[in-house]
Amino acid sequence: MMAHAGKPVTSKNFIGREKELALIMEYLKLGQSIVLVAPRRFGKTSLVLEVLQRIQKQGLYTAFVDIFTNPGMDMLSANITGEVLKNHKLNLQFHKAKTSALELIKNVKLKAVLNDFEFIAGFADKDRNDWELIAESIDFVDAFSKRHNRKMVCAYDEFGDITKFDKNDELVKLFRSKIQQHKNSTYIFSGSYESVMQAMFVTRVSPFYRMARIVHLSYLEKDALVRHLQHRFREEGINCGKDFPRQIAAITHCHPYYAQLAFQQTILYKALYKKIPSSNELLQQIIAVEKDYLEKVWEDVYTRRDHVLTLKALAHGSENIYGRLKTTKINVARALKNLEGMGLVFRKENGQPFISDPIFNQWIIQTTT
Ligand SMILES: Nc1ncnc2c1ncn2[C@@H]1O[C@H](COP(=O)(O)OP(=O)(O)OP(=O)(O)O)[C@@H](O)[C@H]1O
Numbered sequence: 001m002m003a004h005a006g007k008p009v010t011s012k013n014f015i016g017r018e019k020e021l022a023l024i025m026e027y028l029k030l031g032q033s034i035v036l037v038a039p040r041r042f043g044k045t046s047l048v049l050e051v052l053q054r055i056q057k058q059g060l061y062t063a064f065v066d067i068f069t070n071p072g073m074d075m076l077s078a079n080i081t082g083e084v085l086k087n088h089k090l091n092l093q094f095h096k097a098k099t100s101a102l103e104l105i106k107n108v109k110l111k112a113v114l115n116d117f118e119f120i121a122g123f124a125d126k127d128r129n130d131w132e133l134i135a136e137s138i139d140f141v142d143a144f145s146k147r148h149n150r151k152m153v154c155a156y157d158e159f160g161d162i163t164k165f166d167k168n169d170e171l172v173k174l175f176r177s178k179i180q181q182h183k184n185s186t187y188i189f190s191g192s193y194e195s196v197m198q199a200m201f202v203t204r205v206s207p208f209y210r211m212a213r214i215v216h217l218s219y220l221e222k223d224a225l226v227r228h229l230q231h232r233f234r235e236e237g238i239n240c241g242k243d244f245p246r247q248i249a250a251i252t253h254c255h256p257y258y259a260q261l262a263f264q265q266t267i268l269y270k271a272l273y274k275k276i277p278s279s280n281e282l283l284q285q286i287i288a289v290e291k292d293y294l295e296k297v298w299e300d301v302y303t304r305r306d307h308v309l310t311l312k313a314l315a316h317g318s319e320n321i322y323g324r325l326k327t328t329k330i331n332v333a334r335a336l337k338n339l340e341g342m343g344l345v346f347r348k349e350n351g352q353p354f355i356s357d358p359i360f361n362q363w364i365i366q367t368t369t
């Protein structure tokens, strides 16, 4: 089977993350909500889906809402409500019937839900108030699980996107004030660094993050990745031992997205040239495939001279970067802090900063002067 880099992975192709899974499952068991942050493509969505699958197997209710895919507040409300109803396999019927009051009550099972939760009829009401509907939908997560006496774990992916709906951040505040009163449900808020954190700090007096423990997601564990790759290569009829998977781990720094891409590119290369690529060939292929994405990342920082200089210095080696940037007169500490906030820079345990995306690092070395 061909690996598809880009979509979230599930069960069979899901690699490692055992420590993160154990920690998150423990938090959730304690009823502790969490915020899962990582830069783009580190596997947040994949991990959340894996967590929810395990939670569901334990007999709890689950809901998964991707804020990004809902352009309007009405759609978001319907999405939340539908995800909750999915626990009773009523989501498809709900989405089909929701715009007509008659259809809603014609469906016996939906009618029963409607008796308990009148607000659902609001989806069929042309003059409904979108703010009331979203408020009810947010509460429905907890109310439904309470009604059926089950715990619920609800995940809001790309939660940072919540700020797109209104200028005054009223929706984030609404989410906070509602969710903090929920007794039956526990939440996972996930997304990329900047946006999620921004949303978390919107309410200054009582910020969002106080209700939730922050979990940072980093690279995959090397052993788990190497074992997994070896297994997948063998499935493809490539008996390469551990050396080649180790090279992939080295090139990609065990970054989940690039590791999958490296696997995919290797299979392609093998089909075309009847041999396995060298480390450098593989790296160059990955850079070529990712060209547009990397240029976009660079564009996002390009207007800030201090960011550009700091990233260039880091790309060429992260030791003594204060010394090397001394003559530029930029505020290195501040630039690093900003870049960390954007998820572009990580720190080693000893505090040494480095570029979190290993391919971006190579790209900077090769294409900028
Ligand atoms: N645990 C994992 N095991 C194997 N592959 C993974 C894992 N996590 C992520 N990946 C790979 O990385 C890609 C991106 O994963 P995912 O979409 O979950 O990341 P994300 O952090 O949610 O990304 P985005 O910021 O774009 O939403 C997947 O398509 C998959 O190839």
Ligand SMILES: [Mg+2]
Pocket (backbone or CB within 6 Å): 044, 045, 046, 157
């Ligand atoms: Mg995602």
